[in-house]
Amino acid sequence: MEIRKEQIENFNQKSLRDQQENWDFFQNQLVKRGLDCSAILKQIQNLQIAIPSWALGAGGTRFGRFSFGGEPCNLEQKIDDVGLLHALTQSAGAISLHIPWDIPKDELAIKQQAAERGILFDAVNSNTFQDQNKQKHSYKFGSLCHTNRAVRQQAIEHNIEVIKYGEAIGSKSLTVWLADGTSFPGQHNFRKAFQNTQDSLKEIYQHMPSDWKMFIEYKPFEPNFYSMVIPDWGTSLMLAEGCGEKAYTLIDLGHHLPNTNIEQIVSILMMKGKLGGFHFNDSKYSDDDLTCGAIKPYQLFLIFNELVDGMEINEAANPPLAWMIDASHNLKDPLEDLMQSLEAIREAFAKALLIDRAALSIAQMENDVAQCQEIIQQAYRTDVRPLLVEARRLSGGAIDPIGFYRQQAVRKQLIRDRGENVVATGL
Numbered sequence: 553m554e555i556r557k558e559q560i561e562n563f564n565q566k567s568l569r570d571q572q573e574n575w576d577f578f579q580n581q582l583v584k585r586g587l588d589c590s591a592i593l594k595q596i597q598n599l600q601i602a603i604p605s606w607a608l609g610a611g612g613t614r615f616g617r618f619s620f621g622g623e624p625c626n627l628e629q630k631i632d633d634v635g636l637l638h639a640l641t642q643s644a645g646a647i648s649l650h651i652p653w654d655i656p657k658d659e660l661a662i663k664q665q666a667a668e669r670g671i672l673f674d675a676v677n678s679n680t681f682q683d684q685n686k687q688k689h690s691y692k693f694g695s696l697c698h699t700n701r702a703v704r705q706q707a708i709e710h711n712i713e714v715i716k717y718g719e720a721i722g723s724k725s726l727t728v729w730l731a732d733g734t735s736f737p738g739q740h741n742f743r744k745a746f747q748n749t750q751d752s753l754k755e756i757y758q759h760m761p762s763d764w765k766m767f768i769e770y771k772p773f774e775p776n777f778y779s780m781v782i783p784d785w786g787t788s789l790m791l792a793e794g795c796g797e798k799a800y801t802l803i804d805l806g807h808h809l810p811n812t813n814i815e816q817i818v819s820i821l822m823m824k825g826k827l828g829g830f831h832f833n834d835s836k837y838s839d840d841d842l843t844c845g846a847i848k849p850y851q852l853f854l855i856f857n858e859l860v861d862g863m864e865i866n867e868a869a870n871p872p873l874a875w876m877i878d879a880s881h882n883l884k885d886p887l888e889d890l891m892q893s894l895e896a897i898r899e900a901f902a903k904a905l906l907i908d909r910a911a912l913s914i915a916q917m918e919n920d921v922a923q924c925q926e927i928i929q930q931a932y933r934t935d936v937r938p939l940l941v942e943a944r945r946l947s948g949g950a951i952d953p954i955g956f957y958r959q960q961a962v963r964k965q966l967i968r969d970r971g972e973n974v975v976a977t978g979l
C-alpha cells in the first residue's frame with residue numbers, strides 16, 4: 553500500500569495550530585541561546601537512517617517467535633514498508649539488504665520501485681553465520697577464520713557475490729559481521745584465526761569497486777561464548793587498517809559488554825578517520841536489540857555528542873557515516889517500533905546539535921567540571937520535539953506518524969493485502 557501526500561496533509565491539519573505555537577516557543581528559546589534555527593532544522597531534515605530488510609517482520613528469540621500478520625514476504629513488500637515509514641517520518645530514506653535473505657531478482661525493477669519511494673540502497677550485508685541450502689562447506693566452525701582453506705574460500709566468494717548484488721542496485725558499501733569464534737578454551741589458535749580472517753578480508757577487499765567501503769563489525773560474545781575472532785573495536789580497527797583505506801570499523805550499540813563507554817570509542821575512531829557506520833538499538837544487558845532510546849536515552853545522547861563533535865570538528869578526517877537501525881521486534885508492531893527508534897535517534901541528534909561547544913571547550917580547558925555538566929545537560933534537558941515535528945512536517949511527513957498509522961489502520965490493511973500467516977525472511 554502507498555500513502556498519498558494529501559492523506560498526510562489532511563491528517564496534519566488538526567494539529568497544525570498547536571505545532572505552530574510549540575515551534576514559536578522553541579525558536580525563541582534557541583534565538584536566546586544564539587543558535588541558528590534554520591541550520592539546525594536543515595541538519596535534522598537531512599538525517600536519513602537505513603532500515604535493514606530483516607527488521608520489517610517479527611524477530612524471534614532462540615526460544616520462539618510470534619508472528620504479527622501482514623509481514624512483508626518478499627523484497628518488493630519490504631521496500632513498500634520502508635516507503636511507508638519514509639512517507640510518514642521523512643527520515644528512513646534507505647534500505648540495507650541482507651544476502652541471501654533478500655536477493656534482488658529483477659534489479660532494475662527493484663531500483664525503480666525504491667526510487668519512486670525516495671529510498672536509496674545502503675550497505676549490503678553478507679551472511680556466513682548460517683548454512684544455506686545446498687552449501688558445500690559448513691560454517692559450523694567458522695567462515696573467514698576457518699582452519700580449512702576451502703571453507704574460507706567459499707565464504708570469500710559469498711562476500712564477492714554480495715558486492716556484485718550491491719553494485720547492481722547502487723549500494724556503495726559492504727558490512728561484514730562474523731559469528732566466528734569459539735565456545736571452549738583451547739578450541740582456537742587465536743593468532744591463526746585472526747591471521748586467516750585478515751587474509752580473507754584482504755581478498756574480499758580486492759574485489760570492492762574503488763568507490764566502495766568495507767565495514768567490519770565487532771561483537772564480544774554470542775553466538776560463541778568463549779571467544780569471538782572480532783570481539784572489539786581494537787581488533788576491528790587492526791583488521792580495517794590491514795585491509796586499507798576503504799575499510800572501516802562499524803559500531804553496533806548492542807555489541808559491547810555492559811557499561812562500556814561507547815561514546816569514547818566513537819570519539820577516538822572518528823579522530824582516526826576510521827568510523828564507517830553505526831547500528832542503532834538499545835539494550836539492558838547485552839545484544840538485546842530493543843527500540844533505540846527505550847532503555848538508555850542519555851547514553852544515546854552522549855554518543856551523538858561525540859558524533860556531532862566528530863562531524864563538525866573533525867570533518868575532513870572521518871567520511872560521512874552510514875546509519876542503520878539494527879533492532880528486532882518481538883512484542884511490538886515492527887513498523888511502530890521502527891518509527892519510535894527513528895524518533896529517538898533524531899531526538900538524540902537534535903539535542904547534541906544544541907550543545908554550546910565553544911563554552912564546553914572553555915570549561916574543559918579550565919577544568920570546570922560542574923560547568924561541563926551544566927552545558928551538556930542544558931542541551932539534554934531541552935524539549936526538542938517541536939523541532940523534530942517541524943523538520944518532518946516541512947519535508948512532507950506526518951506531525952504524528954504513529955497517530956496516522958493507527959488512525960488509518962495500516963497494519964489491518966497490510967494483513968488484508970498479504971495475509972495473517974506470512975513470515976518475513978530473516979532470523
Ligand SMILES: [Mn+2]
Nearest residue numbers: 769804831878
Ligand atoms: Mn549490527
